[in-house]
Amino acid sequence: MIQSIFMLPNFDADQLAAINSTVNTVVTAGAGSGKTSVLAARFIRLLRTHDISVDQILTLTFTNKAAAEMHERIHQALQRETDPRLVKESTQFHKAQISTIDSFCAQIARNSSSLFGLAPDFSIDEDALTRLIDELAFDTALTHAQRPGARALTARYGFHGLADGLLARVGSHYLSLAEEIDFPTLLARQYDALLAARPLHCRAFTDAAQTLYADYRERFKTVADNAGPLSRAGTLSELFAAGRFTDIRALLDALTFRKPGGRSSADGEIVKGLIDRLREEQQHLASIVTAYEEEEFIRDLFDLLALFQRELAVRKRMRKLVSFQDVARMAVKALQVNLPLRRYYKRRYRFIMIDEFQDNNHLQKELLSLLAERGDLELPRVPGPSELEPDKLFFVGDEKQSIYGFRGAQVDIFKALKKELKDHGGRALSFRNNYRSRPGLIEFYNRLFAGVMHSPSLPFEAEFEPLSACLPAGKIRPQIRLFYKPVADTDADEEDLSAVEAEALTVASFLRDAVEKEQLMIEDHGAVRPL
Numbered sequence: 001m002i003q004s005i006f007m008l009p010n011f012d013a014d015q016l017a018a019i020n021s022t023v024n025t026v027v028t029a030g031a032g033s034g035k036t037s038v039l040a041a042r043f044i045r046l047l048r049t050h051d052i053s054v055d056q057i058l059t060l061t062f063t064n065k066a067a068a069e070m071h072e073r074i075h076q077a078l079q080r081e082t083d084p085r086l087v088k089e090s091t092q093f094h095k096a097q098i099s100t101i102d103s104f105c106a107q108i109a110r111n112s113s114s115l116f117g118l119a120p121d122f123s124i125d126e127d128a129l130t131r132l133i134d135e136l137a138f139d140t141a142l143t144h145a146q147r148p149g150a151r152a153l154t155a156r157y158g159f160h161g162l163a164d165g166l167l168a169r170v171g172s173h174y175l176s177l178a179e180e181i182d183f184p185t186l187l188a189r190q191y192d193a194l195l196a197a198r199p200l201h202c203r204a205f206t207d208a209a210q211t212l213y214a215d216y217r218e219r220f221k222t223v224a225d226n227a228g229p230l231s232r233a234g235t236l237s238e239l240f241a242a243g244r245f246t247d248i249r250a251l252l253d254a255l256t257f258r259k260p261g262g263r264s265s266a267d268g269e270i271v272k273g274l275i276d277r278l279r280e281e282q283q284h285l286a287s288i289v290t291a292y293e294e295e296e297f298i299r300d301l302f303d304l305l306a307l308f309q310r311e312l313a314v315r316k317r318m319r320k321l322v323s324f325q326d327v328a329r330m331a332v333k334a335l336q337v338n339l340p341l342r343r344y345y346k347r348r349y350r351f352i353m354i355d356e357f358q359d360n361n362h363l364q365k366e367l368l369s370l371l372a373e374r375g376d377l378e379l380p381r382v383p384g385p386s387e388l389e390p391d392k393l394f395f396v397g398d399e400k401q402s403i404y405g406f407r408g409a410q411v412d413i414f415k416a417l418k419k420e421l422k423d424h425g426g427r428a429l430s431f432r433n434n435y436r437s438r439p440g441l442i443e444f445y446n447r448l449f450a451g452v453m454h455s456p457s458l459p460f461e462a463e464f465e466p467l468s469a470c471l472p473a474g475k476i477r478p479q480i481r482l483f484y485k486p487v488a489d490t491d492a493d494e495e496d497l498s499a500v501e502a503e504a505l506t507v508a509s510f511l512r513d514a515v516e517k518e519q520l521m522i523e524d525h526g527a528v529r530p531l
């Protein structure tokens with residue numbers, strides 16, 4: 001039925017299952033498998049099967065471009081409808097709630113900005129805010145340069161370590177108008193966590209040290225060189241218990257490893273593995289020692305952070321300036337504490353659909369959970385999976401395409417969401433066909449991803465399912481060129497180019513050659529020509 005009216009091609013059975021799903025649903029599928037097309041088709045299906053208007057469906061995407069495209073796709077599809085009710089809805093399409101998650105959050109934050117002492121006409125300007133934070137961090141570092149904590153930090157990391165490394169960084173990543181951080185409580189929790197982690201690190205270090213010492217002392221020079229301190233590693237927890245931090249540091253500092261070179265052997269690999277573990281634990285233990293030795297300074301720095309937080313909040317309010325992160329946090333907080341506001345939004349949207357969900361973070365998941373809270377509940381917190389409406393949410397995404405890690409996007413959130421919804425009456429679907437790429441490419445990706453993504457049980461690793469190519473083979477046989485940067489297993493700290501620089505350079509040179517030397521053939525309106 002959908003195919004006859006809808007402008008998009010005939011949907012396959014997997015796609016139809018998603019379009020017609022009547023419970024909370026997550027669709028995970030690879031690139032070009034029709035996820036966005038399905039989301040658009042589902043919009044029309046919801047209008048047909050429910051007595052709702054276009055503005056009762058909230059559709060969220062990640063970029064402005066995607067939102068504009070989605071708007072266009074759905075609008076065009078709706079204009080083809082002949083049912084009088086849908087024709088009427090089509091004339092009301094300017095009211096449709098299709099936007100980026102950022103601008104949706106901004107809408108909620110503006111409606112409730114007074115909760116945060118902020119005027120509703122605030123501007124969201126990341127650059128201006130960064131400048132404000134940098135200036136305030138500089139001023140604060142300068143004004144408080146003589147505090148014990150500031151002096152200790154500056155002695156080790158310089159003035160910029162204090163101004164940029166600590167204050168500005170905390171200011172832009174962690175401080176928001178939505179909620180004040182209680183720094184003294186945070187510090188107390190950190191020390192509790194440290195105390196709990198200490199024995200584990202001691203044990204891991206001691207175990208690795210003793211294995212090395214006992215089994216490999218004779219054969220590996222690097223182990224023999226460190227035999228003295230390795231033999232004493234067993235006393236670590238006693239030293240901690242006695243508060244002899246200087247001795248612990250001396251012990252840790254006495255160990256310097258060079259991995260065994262020469263031809264690789266089974267034992268050599270074991271020794272390398274043990275050395276890796278020891279180095280890692282060495283760092284953990286050293287930072288635990290620092291935390292104890294410098295507790296007084298750390299406490300003072302936390303006080304300084306509390307002061308910086310207050311001053312930053314005043315300036316943000318005065319300048320009416322916030323970041324996208326502020327806005328998202330304000331939106332979640334407002335929905336959490338302002339029950340009438342939550343009720344309003346819950347009733348306003350009968351359905352919520354989100355594209356590219358792999359790029360969302362924990363905060364955005366909370367926002368959606370609040371909006372999808374069951375009608376008969378008004379919890380004083382973010383609802384859990386069993387407290388959601390059973391048929392309100394529809395997520396689509398592709399774990400392998402997660403590109404917003406720098407904003408906190410996490411594959412594990414997407415994976416956890418799938419499981420949660422499934423365990424509570426929802427569905428997790430996937431698509432098996434690719435409609436965008438030529439068969440040669442798909443075959444390659446299927447093989448490549450199957451080889452790379454082999455631990456789907458790990459929470460942070462993307463799951464992979466092969467796709468079938470649905471486009472016919474083109475006139476050009478696809479060629480795959482794999483660029484890789486070998487990782488040298490040496491102990492050199494520095495390499496000429498960073499991975500990112502090397503990638504940029506390789507791709508740029510490849511493209512230049514392709515254009516200048518006419519190496520790359522493309523298919524253009526059925527004809528084959530050089531790019």
Ligand SMILES: Nc1ncnc2c1ncn2[C@@H]1O[C@H](COP(=O)(O)OP(=O)(O)OP(=O)(O)O)[C@@H](O)[C@H]1O
Nearest residue numbers: 009010011012030031032033034035036037435436
């Ligand atoms: N059943 C189908 N038959 C033929 N073509 C289809 C079908 N489903 C989708 N397509 C086409 O495949 C292309 C890719 O679809 P779409 O953009 O919806 O994929 P996607 O999964 O959202 O991709 P991405 O992961 O890149 O966001 C589009 O041109 C779409 O029209």
Ligand SMILES: [Mg+2]
Nearest residue numbers: 035036037355
């Ligand atoms: Mg898409």
